[in-house]
Amino acid sequence: MLEFIISKYNFWIYIILMMIGFYAMIAKTNLVKKIIGMNIFQTAIILFFVSTAYKSDATLPILLNSQGHGAGHHAAEQVIEVSQYINPLPHVLMLTAIVVMVATLGVALAIVIRVYRDYGTLNEDEIIKAIK
Amino acid sequence: MKVLGFIVTVLTGALLIYGTLDMPNYGDPDSPASSHVSPRYITDTEIDTATPNIVTSVLADYRGYDTLGETTVIFTAGMSCILILRRRKKSYKV
Numbered sequence: 342m343l344e345f346i347i348s349k350y351n352f353w354i355y356i357i358l359m360m361i362g363f364y365a366m367i368a369k370t371n372l373v374k375k376i377i378g379m380n381i382f383q384t385a386i387i388l389f390f391v392s393t394a395y396k397s398d399a400t401l402p403i404l405l406n407s408q409g410h411g412a413g414h415h416a417a418e419q420v421i422e423v424s425q426y427i428n429p430l431p432h433v434l435m436l437t438a439i440v441v442m443v444a445t446l447g448v449a450l451a452i453v454i455r456v457y458r459d460y461g462t463l464n465e466d467e468i469i470k471a472i473k
Numbered sequence: 474m475k476v477l478g479f480i481v482t483v484l485t486g487a488l489l490i491y492g493t494l495d496m497p498n499y500g501d502p503d504s505p506a507s508s509h510v511s512p513r514y515i516t517d518t519e520i521d522t523a524t525p526n527i528v529t530s531v532l533a534d535y536r537g538y539d540t541l542g543e544t545t546v547i548f549t550a551g552m553s554c555i556l557i558l559r560r561r562k563k564s565y566k567v
Contacts, residue, residue, distance in 0.1 A: 353493065359489070395499065429511060431506065
């Protein structure tokens, strides 16, 4: 039972973090708090993906004893053990996701500034009242 | 509204935790995510790109067009920020 919890607890932590962000997105009425919730949500997804890359007893995906441009000639001599390095692909995909996260955060904050300039409030209910 | 949101949040969280029961264990070297495509990148990256850092070689060499698309995303976000925040004199109101 304890072994089962240890093998899955990282996912549960990220799901709790994700649900904190989800609750902020759907239940808060302040627009900035909604954006903070969206950011927490995205961070939880990024942590989830990075944790799937982990292999026990493996190191960062940077090759040890790299020969650079000479590698092609000595390729047969050097054997790279795959289980020695953690999976690089989730890290690359999460770099892309961080870029999208920053872009959405910037545009969302710009829209919020614009809404505040026009309506003088960030409360969702008051904005809906002012539109009507 | 807050109670309804809390109920929806708890239900979604329970569903996701139920989903993790089928996930591979933390630190499993034979998990599906690290057993199909990624060994090829780890073994071939030095021959293909002469770059010791595998993340860099995937980001800038194998998936170079994806990174180019990322810069388009950043450019679009920056342009839309400028267009949203620009003060126009005709429709200026506070």
